[in-house]
Amino acid sequence: MSKTICVANQKGGVGKTTTAINLAYSLSVLENRVLLIDADPQANSTSHLGFDPKNIRLGLYELMVQDLNPTDAILDTKYDYLKILPANIDLVGAEIEMIDLPNRERILNRLLDKVKDSYDFIIIDCSPSLGLITTNALGASDSVLIPVQCEYFALEGLGKLLNTIKIVQRSINTKLEIEGLVLTMYDSRLRLSNQVVEEVKLHFQQLVFDTIIKRNTTLSEAPSFGLPVLEHDATATGSVGYLNLARELLQKNGLTKISEEERIIQ
Numbered sequence: 001m002s003k004t005i006c007v008a009n010q011k012g013g014v015g016k017t018t019t020a021i022n023l024a025y026s027l028s029v030l031e032n033r034v035l036l037i038d039a040d041p042q043a044n045s046t047s048h049l050g051f052d053p054k055n056i057r058l059g060l061y062e063l064m065v066q067d068l069n070p071t072d073a074i075l076d077t078k079y080d081y082l083k084i085l086p087a088n089i090d091l092v093g094a095e096i097e098m099i100d101l102p103n104r105e106r107i108l109n110r111l112l113d114k115v116k117d118s119y120d121f122i123i124i125d126c127s128p129s130l131g132l133i134t135t136n137a138l139g140a141s142d143s144v145l146i147p148v149q150c151e152y153f154a155l156e157g158l159g160k161l162l163n164t165i166k167i168v169q170r171s172i173n174t175k176l177e178i179e180g181l182v183l184t185m186y187d188s189r190l191r192l193s194n195q196v197v198e199e200v201k202l203h204f205q206q207l208v209f210d211t212i213i214k215r216n217t218t219l220s221e222a223p224s225f226g227l228p229v230l231e232h233d234a235t236a237t238g239s240v241g242y243l244n245l246a247r248e249l250l251q252k253n254g255l256t257k258i259s260e261e262e263r264i265i266q
Contacts, residue, residue: 001120001255002116002117002119002120002121002122003120003121003122003142003143003253004112004116004121004122004124004140004141004142004143005121005122005123005124005141005142005143005144005145005179006039006123006124006126006134006137006138006140006141006143006144006145007019007020007023007123007124007125007126007144007145007146007147008126008134008137008138008144008145008146008161009126009128009146009147009148009157009158009161010128010129010130010134010157010160010161011128011153011156011157011158012128013128013149014147014148014149014184014185015147015149015184015185015213016125016126016128016147017040017044017045017048017125018184018219018229019145019147019182019184019213019242019245020036020045020123020124020125021036021045021048021049021125021228022219022228022229022230022238022239022242023123023145023242023245023246023249024036024082024121024123025079025082025228025230025231025242026228026230026242026243026245026246027081027120027121027123027246027249027250028079028080028081028082029081029230029243029246030246030247030250031081032081032120032121032250032255033081033118033119033120033121034081034082034083034119034120034121034122034123035074035083035084035085035115035118035119035121035122035123036049036082036083036084036085036123036125037060037084037085037122037123037124037125037137038059038060038084038085038086038087038125039060039087039091039108039124039125039126039127039133039134039136039137040087040091040125040126040127040128041087041089041090041091041092041127042127043056043086043087043088043089043091044125044223045084045086045087045125046059046084046086046087046088047223047226048222048223048226048227048228049077049082049084049226049228050077050078050226050227051075051084051086053086053087053088053089054088054089056086056087056088058072058073059073059085059086059087059088059090059091060073060085060086060087060091060094061087061088061090061091061093061094062090063085063111064094064098064107064108064111064133064136065094065097065098067107067110067111069114070085070111070112070114070115071114071115073085073086074115079231083119091133094132094133095131095132095133098132099132104132104136105132105135105136105139105172106136106139106140106172107136108136108137108139108140109136109139109140109173111140112140120255124137124140124141130160130161130164135164135168135172138164138165138168138172138173138176139168139172139173139176140173141173141176142175142176142177143176143177143178143179144165144176144177144178144179145179145180145181145182146158146161146178146180146181146182147181147182147184148181148182148183148184148196148200149183149184149185149196150183150184150185150186150187150190150192150193150196150197150212151185151192151193151196152192154196154199154200155199155200155203162178165178178207179249179252180207180208180209180252181200181204181207181208181209182208182209182211182212182213182245183196183197183200183208183209183212183213184212184213185213185214185215186212186213186214186215187214187215188214197212209245209248209249210248211241211244211245211248212241213238213241213242213245214237214238214241216229216236216237216238216241218232218233218236218237218238218239219236219238222238229242230242230243
């Protein structure tokens with residue numbers, strides 16, 4: 001079974017790329033075959049894993065505009081179970097060039113159909129917008145994971161994203177589901193953070209992951225080393241948080257590698 005999850009929120013600075021990278025890496029550490037797709041023209045996922053976007057000659061832009069074979073663009077990372085389909089700055093022009101293409105909202109879906117059976121999970125890092133690239137990501141995904149920061153205006157724009165998801169469900173991808181909301185940048189010392197957690201759980205209930213990603217300096221440091229936080233410092237709070245998120249995601253999808261005997265408490 002292969003599952004494609006896009007990490008999306010049109011509000012910037014919510015920990016979206018951080019979540020996509022570290023969730024993908026954590027899933028790979030748990031021996032799942034993972035493909036991370038950088039669908040953001042800023043190419044932060046690409047650079048975070050040690051690739052220079054300026055040197056990417058074949059990435060998501062070229063695949064979508066020229067309809068090439070995705071295997072030609074997928075790169076091996078230094079991690080056994082993790083690969084990346086990178087991006088470069090050219091991706092910013094893709095939406096204009098795709099505007100007249102037939103079935104332009106389903107281009108990424110057609111591309112992923114060629115490779116998805118080779119992976120257990122495909123994680124798509126979307127840009128902070130609801131443009132054509134993000135629509136393609138939603139159209140190609142089984143579910144969408146929404147990072148929500150534990151700060152003021154946490155729910156700002158969330159209604160617009162949920163409305164876009166409903167439109168995609170009706171007209172492009174009827175199988176699309178909401179994987180869940182993951183709370184990020186949580187600081188237990190701040191009353192505001194606790195209020196946001198309460199409010200999000202009140203509104204979205206079972207859709208909210210139990211795992212909360214705490215504000216952590218190591219999470220901010222890891223990109224400068226070109227490493228996922230778990231590789232940079234396995235003992236850091238952020239590392240534990242994203243590993244727990246990966247485990248919760250697997251459990252939610254019934255994919256935990258725990259035998260029935262181990263599930264029985266003696």
